Amino acid sequence: EAQVTQNPRYLITVTGKKLTVTCSQNMNHEYMSWYRQDPGLGLRQIYYSMNVEVTDKGDVPEGYKVSRKEKRNFPLILESPSPNQTSLYFCASSRLPLAGASPRAYNEQFFGPGTRLTVL
């Protein structure tokens, strides 16, 4: 089954204790992305990756790191979590258009089940 998985699904931690949220997809997608969802703010992109070893900041990257050593995995790292990072996190992936495809070519993003993080 094609899917995006995240672990853990729920996490309660304390300020300053490093944590990693894993994301894995089995669809051989090039593009992967992390979002955080907060009430009244919708989803905001944290980081994204166009392919292995290619990552870039989204709209709200402060306090986060990512890595893309393998195509299927895109972990989100919080080196020193703070309470304002309490949120619901979603990982997403999509296929990039083939070289030479129409500039309008775009593929939908598939989302993981979410990770609810609480930082005390």
Add this chain to the structure above:
Amino acid sequence: AQSVSQHNHHVILSEAASLELGCNYSYGGTVNLFWYVQYPGQHLQLLLKYFSGDPLVKGIKGFEAEFIKSKFSFNLRKPSVQWSDTAEYFCAVNSNSGYALNFGKGTSLLVTP
């Protein structure tokens, strides 16, 4: 600045009522448009999408949306809602310049029996 606006933050309807959720965007140029749904405790699922062609797009579960270029709008509609449509709905826009999805703040829909 580029933005996506959803006019209604909370909507309460009775079963069988008609639904229309507004979405406006402020991007120049070509855009791809999406509506996602998030049922309670679940991840986002794609309801429908518009890339080009017929501006009236039909999605899953009886939903449809109309792209009106002159109004920069992509409103979601359903003629008769069911209790199972209770969820949060997100409009999202991708501009032709990249692959990021920009989401609206969401509309929480509650359908009462």
